Amino acid sequence: MSSSGSELDRHIARLHGNGRLRVWSLIITFFGDAVALRGGRVALSTLQDAMGLLDIEPGAVRTALSRLAGEGWVEREREGRLSFYKLTDQGRATFDEPTKRIYASAGSDWDGEWTVAIEAQDTSNRLGEHGFITLGGKAWLRVGGDASGLPDDLLVISGTGSDLPTPLLSLWKLDDHAAHYTDFITNWQAFGAPENLSPGDAMAARTLLLHDWRRIVLRDPALPDVLLPAGWIGHKARKLVRQTYHGLLQGSENWLNDNGLPAQTDPGALEQRFNVLRNIAN
Structure with a gap:
């Protein structure tokens, strides 16, 4: 087994060892990262296969989808005996702003x-x-x-407003956010060569990577660089997620192609995520 494969097993074990598993949240991650760029609609069977890569049972997926439908995130469509799910207008609108923050390639500028x-x-x-x-x-x-x-x-x-007094930076609890970024780096920096994974393993790793990243970055207040401490650890974490995501793209996109999802509606949108076409050493 490759080092990346053994690392994936560790990440899946960590997922299941972190208390009660929030399957609905993983489904949201998969929708936002993989399904949204391919028409926004996916078969129930494909969702179950994607979650199965993470050792999640089909029944747990159905239960989570019922919750998401009840809360207005997704809606079900039937074609004969097949079920499909897509984001509602409310669900899409809720995704827009977080998506910008999740896939941003660098810190933000600020106009004061x-x-x-x-x-x-x-x-x-x-x-x-x-x-x-x-x-x-x-x-x-x-x-x-x-x-x-x-x-x-x-x-x-x-x-x-006026210049920000330094003591007020404590409102943003930057030490807490730095600790979360440090944990993320610790968990993912040993992942190895994601390009060597099978398509299924690449899809599983991509979902876990974005799930971990989404939960951290959406809690970060996204302060501009001018207000952050020198050597802010969040920049190192973002570089790591960009490099790892880049390495997982080909295999995971092959998995999506092989499992019946339609072609990307806007291939350029995928390329803009973390600026994956940039030299990733930057």
């Missing part, structure tokens, strides 16, 4: 603007995945003045 959002009632951490941090109560703060894609039940105020 901030956005404050105020909720009418506490709705848990829904704004966290939009890059906001809580200021206490129902007020949230985000770097940048673009308010597009936010829920329409907010009071949103955008504009240029």
Whole structure:
């Protein structure tokens, strides 16, 4: 067995050893990463095969899809005896902003603007995945003045503020985020040569890689470089995920082709993810 193959087994074991497995979240990862660029619709059997690569039972996939359908993420279509699933309009809209953050190739520039959002009632951490941090109560703060894609039940105020006092950087809990990035690097830097994996193993590894990355990067407030500490560990983690993703693409795309998914609707969109056509040594 190759080093990458044994590392994949370790990652699958880690997935199942991290408490209760959130199959619905893995399905969302697979939809956003693999299905969205191929028409956004996939057969139930293909979803079960994809999750089977991660040692997830078909019954668990059906249960997770029922939950996602009930919450408005996906909808089912029937063709004879076959079932297909696709993202709803709500599901697609929810993907748009996180997708930009997941596949960004580098840190963001900053024009000096901030956005404050105020909720009418506490709705848990829904704004966290939009890059906001809580200021206490129902007020949230985000770097940048673009308010597009936010829920329409907010009071949103955008504009240029004063220079950020250094003590206020503690609001972003950068030490916690740095620890998550360090764990990610520890888990994935020994993966070896992903180009040597079989198509099925490449698809499994790609899903696990993006699942791990998505959960970390969407909790990161995405501060611009000018506000980050020198040598920010998140940049090293992003370079690692870009290199590994690049190495997994050919095999995993072959798996998708062999398992009946339609051709990519926009091949250029895949190439733009992490700027995979760039020299990955950069």
